[in-house]
Amino acid sequence: MATTAPYEHGRSAARDGAAEHDGGPAACPVLGADEAAAYTDYVHTETLLSLQRPRTGEPAELSFIITTQVMELLFTLIRSHWEHARDALEADAPAAAVAALRRGTGAQDVLAESWGLLATLTPAEFDRFRDALGVASGVQSAAYRRLEFLIGNKSAGMARAHRDQPAARTALEQTLAEPGLYDAALRLLHRRGLPVPASAVERDWRRPYTPDAGVRRAWGEVYADERPGNELLQLAEALMDTAERVTRWRHRHLMAVKRAMGAKPGTGGSSGLDWLARNAEQDVFPELWWLRTGV
Template sequence: MAMTASYDHGRSAPGDAAAEGAGAPQVCPVLGTDEAAAYTDYVYTETLLSLQRPRTGESAELSFIITTQVMELLFRLIRHHWEEARDALEADDTASALAALRRGTGPQDVLVESWSMLATLTPAEFDRFRDALGVASGVQSAGYRQLEFLLGNKSAGMARAQRGLPVAGTELERTLAEPGLYDAALRLLRRRGMTVPDEVAERDWSRPYKPDPRVERAWAEVYADERPGNDLLQLAEVLMDTAERVTRWRHRHLMAVKRSMGAKPGTGGSSGLDWLARNAAQDVFPELWSLRTGV
């Protein structure tokens, strides 16, 4: 039996009105010039698709560039959700913080899976365009560094390195000086009567977070109350969802580098594999992990 195509390159095709009314697929609508441009103008499609500019003839370089750009967009979206969550915690709005963190797990999952786009990159393919990167390295990404700062991995040196970027550098300096996501959670615990010490709740935000056994005990108090309405327990578990996805992304990064370049030094001058392995082994929100041994 012959079938009529539902889509005809943007032109309306003759169709059976009765069949369409019965639930058959409708033909693609005819778009005017203004309507067709509306989508492109809103999404900046032409600008977006003009930003992939390989520097070599190696086919795999396009995959590398697009994957990196997708990650940068996801960094921006995740940062948006984490900052919303942090600000909500500072305002004692736990419900909004939980919602923002849960919204953030979707982009985190996509971020983790984005490494699959580079899963088949061979050492030979990477070598054919690696010199075109020069000293460029993911460690220099201001977007990624924003996320690390929000997680408590502060570094004044990393912020100084971005001062040549007027917008990104200023934003990173601001994030360096502000409480991170975990800081806001601990400050909320303290306001709720948990035994979070002053030197943790009002610490120097520009310094990296250091685990404290008293903070572990405070979280243990939270976990001891298993009532369904315990919003602090819900917060702890959603923070764990966030932390676990960060570790997954770090590990996928480690595996992608190990597969494509082995133990060679990183393009930005880092120790490459060793640096990534240490980063992957570092717990995010450490007391939420350590308390589990004693529960």
């Protein structure tokens, strides 16, 4: 009893609001059942924490599952920011688009750093639960695929792959058929009188974006105007920040796979390391990268 008395006293004092250190902050409040339930109901913590279901006894599998789930949530958050940016561009509001892109880069930074949660995963640890994945692979993520569609990497085949998942298929088809983030930026430049080719202003949005010399010239004019407050130049740099982080994410993915499984084939049947390396080399918003050499 003597050893528990101080704890019981402290809890009672906190409940009464009287337990404070001299000159220090008030004691942490003790919440009632209603307050605790309000938090749980809003965040759905019980549901969230019930979704980690390892299939093996390998401890590293839990890290793998949680990291993957965190990434899926971040995909959704980034998509929201990118869609807001795209819609702002279509509404001739570049400042609002830049603000949305800035919020997106913060989420992108967290996404890229999420690979650090798997940095210590050894090949032996991964092998002990890899079979439990079956053919599951990150390339099958509909949330990630929508991000790729938004930055111009369109693929009707990747949407059809989700034919047995109606909600995912519908969302992918919608994103596939709409202008992407970069498309909306080019359409804004065209409306502002810059020489964006007509083929980049109205085209089949279901097709992947391909670089264009006319688009290079249009962005060149944007970068030639270095006046303070040039909102199109601010937009270009915000797009570059976004593009750089996409490449950073892809490279971190490549390195994580290389460390954990080397050049083995991917679980989804891809060439694994080779496919990731090619993806990491693919520039996002290519004309903006070209300007770094051409200016």
